[in-house]
Amino acid sequence: MGIADLDGNKLLDVYAQIASIPVGYNNPHLKEVAQSPEMITSLINRPALGNFPSADWSHILKTGILRAAPKGLDQVFTAMAGSDANETAYKAAFMYYRQLQRGGPEVEFTAEELESTMNNKGPGSPQLSILSFKSAFHGRLFGSLSTTRSKPIHKLDIPAFDWPQATFPQLKYPLEEHVQENAAEEKRCLEEVERLIKEFHNPVAAVMVEPIQSEGGDNHASPAFFQGLRDITKRNKVLFIVDEVQTGVGATGKFWAHDHWNLSSPPDMVTFSKKAQTAGYYFGNPALRPNKPYRQFNTWMGDPSRALIFRGIIEEVERLNLVENTRTTGDYLYAGLESLAQKYPEHFQNLRGKNQGTFIAWDTPKRDEFLVKAKTVGVNIGGSGAQAVRLRPMLVFQKHHADILLESLEKIVKLV
C-alpha cells in the first residue's frame, strides 16, 4: 500500500515516486500481471510496434489503454514517457495545422517543402509554435522544454524554440473570498491567450495546458477558465491539448482531471504518463492521424510490458473503486488540513485542491526545511514551485492514512 516498510520502520509515502505509483507498492494483482505469459513474451520479444505489432496488441490496447480513454477521444498514440508523449502530440498538431493550411490530407507536399525541410528551413520545417503558460511543466526534451516555464534550472544552457507563453491565472485563496478578483484574473489571462494566438510572430498550432500546474507550484484555475480556452482555441482553429501526465489516472477524484470541467467539446488531445506507467496521447479526430506512413513513427512506439501494467492498474482502480476512494479520502483530508490551517495559519497558506481528490497543496514559508523534517517523522512528501508542499498519495490512500499524515504534519510544523 502507500506505506513502505524500511527495516521495520514504517514510512508514509505521499510523494509516490513523483506521483507515479497508483495502486500501491507490491500490489498483488500487478504481481500476477508481471508473472503472466503475456508479460514474459513482451519483455523478451519486444516488438517494433509500428511495423510488427504482436497479434494481441490491438486486444491489449482495447482492454487497457483505450478502456481508460477520455470521453470523445477513442484513439491513442503510444509513447514511452511524459516528454515524448507531449512532443509527439505537438508533432501531430503541427502536421494537422499545415494540412489545414494546405487544403487537406490529399494535397501533396511541394518540391520547395521537400527541399527546405532537409535544411531545417521553412516552408518544409515551418516556424510554427505551441503556446504554453508561465510556470508550466511539460517535460525536458527540446520541444517539450520549450513549453516548460517552471524554473530556470530546468532550461538553462539548452537551445529553445521561440514560442509564446501566456500568464496562468494566479488565484487568491480562499477562493470563496476572492470570487470577483479571481474571475477578473482568469478573464485577463484568457484575453492574453487570444491576443497571442492572433499576434504572435510564429503562428500558434496548439495551446498546451495542465489542469493543475503540478511542478510549477500546484496552480489551479476554474472550469470556466478551461472552457474559455476550449472556446478560444476552437474559434481560432488552434488545437487544445491537455497535459494530464501528473493529474491523470484518478488522483483528482475523477479519472481525468479535465472531467471536472464539463467542456462543451472534448480537448483535441490528452497526454498521459506517470500513474499510467506508460505514456502517449489520446485523440478523437481521425484527421489527427498523419496522412502518410512513417510521419509519426519510431522503433518501439511504446512498450507492451508497460501497457500490460496499465491494464492491470485500470482493473485495480475499477475493482476497488479507487477514483471514488480518492474523492472521499481527499475531501476528508482537505477538511483536516483546513483545521490545521486555522491552527497554524503561518505554516499552511493558500490551501488548495478542494474537491480535487487528494491533489492538495499549500504554501509554507520554510518549505525546503519542511520537506526535510517530514522524513524525520516518517513521511515522504514533495514540493512544487518555490513555496508549495504538494500531496501526491497513491489512489489506495485511505482515511486512516490521512489521519497519520495529519498527525505527522502537526509534528513537522513544530520542528521547522
Added chain:
Amino acid sequence: MGIADLDGNKLLDVYAQIASIPVGYNNPHLKEVAQSPEMITSLINRPALGNFPSADWSHILKTGILRAAPKGLDQVFTAMAGSDANETAYKAAFMYYRQLQRGGPEVEFTAEELESTMNNKGPGSPQLSILSFKSAFHGRLFGSLSTTRSKPIHKLDIPAFDWPQATFPQLKYPLEEHVQENAAEEKRCLEEVERLIKEFHNPVAAVMVEPIQSEGGDNHASPAFFQGLRDITKRNKVLFIVDEVQTGVGATGKFWAHDHWNLSSPPDMVTFSKKAQTAGYYFGNPALRPNKPYRQFNTWMGDPSRALIFRGIIEEVERLNLVENTRTTGDYLYAGLESLAQKYPEHFQNLRGKNQGTFIAWDTPKRDEFLVKAKTVGVNIGGSGAQAVRLRPMLVFQKHHADILLESLEKIVKLV
C-alpha cells in the same frame, strides 16, 4: 532463434524488429530474467530513479549497462529510447559547452541568463547547435529530428532548429578499386566539418555521427575518417558524440562499432538503444555531469525492467561468444553475397559492410519490390535509404541461417 514459426511455416527474420532483437526470440535465459523476483519488483514498483533509486540499482548498472561500457567511458545516463538518449546527450553537450565558456562549474548563472531562459531567449537559452551529417538519422523528437537528415517524410511540417549539416562521405565500391578517390572524398568532408565548426552562425557544441548511417542507406566511412572527426573536434573544443543506437551491441563484429576505429582518444559520449533494449549515453569526463541537481532529470530516468533485460543480453552475448559469432558468420555471409553479386551484378550493387559482422547492405534497382517479394519466400528483410537492402540479423544468426538467406536471395532476384 532468428527463425519465427508462423502457423507451421518458418520465417527467417533478418530485420529483427528494426535491428533491435539481439539474442533471438524466446531466449531461455531472458525468460529466466523475465521471471526473476528483481524483474517483478521493477515492473510493479517502478522507481523515480533520479530521486529514489532502488537499493540494488547501482548493482544492476555495474553488472549490466556499465559492464558493456565502451573503453574509456565509465559513466552512464539512462534513458528510454534512442531519441531521448540522443537528446539528453545533446543537453549534456550544451551544458558542458556553456560551462567552458563561463569559466567552470563553480561560476554562477547571471541574472540575465536566469531571466532570459524563461523567455526561451539567449543568453540563458543560447543559440548553440549540434552538427550532424546529410542522410543521418538520430531520432524524431524536436532536438533529435533537427539532426536527422534522412528523408523529408521524417521532418515535414515539424519546426526545427537552425543547425548545420556536413556531407557524409559517399564512398565508391568496391573499396579496393577506389582507394584514392574515396580518401579524397573523406578529406573533403572533414574539411567541410571543420569549416562549419569555425564558421556556422550558431556555434557548434558537438558533432554527432553514426558509425554506419543506418536509416540513411547504410553509408560507411573509413576508420581514418572517424579519427579525423576526433582530431577536428578535439582541436576545436567541440564534443564528439557517436550514435550507436543501431550499430551497437555486437552487430558489426565488435561490441561497439567504434571499436573498429582505434581512436587516439575515446568519443566524448556514445549513445545506445535498440539491441540494448534500454537506452542512454555513456561518457567518461566527469565534467559532463551537470554541475547542479535537476539539470538532467525526469521522473523515471530509464526503466529498471529494461536494464535487467540488457544485463541478461550481455550475459548471453558473453556465454555464447556472440560478437565473435557475428564476426565469423558475417565474413561467411559477405563472401556468399560477393558470389551472388558476381552472378547477378544488376541486383547486388555496391555491396558493403566487409569486416563489419552481419551489418551488410547492397543497392538494388527495384528495392521496394525486392522487400515485398522476400516475404513470399519466407524472409523478413528491411531497406534503408532509397535503394539499399540492409541486413540486420540477430547476433545468434549462424552459418546455416546464412545459407538459407543466400538461397532465398537468389530466389528473390528471380521474382523481381
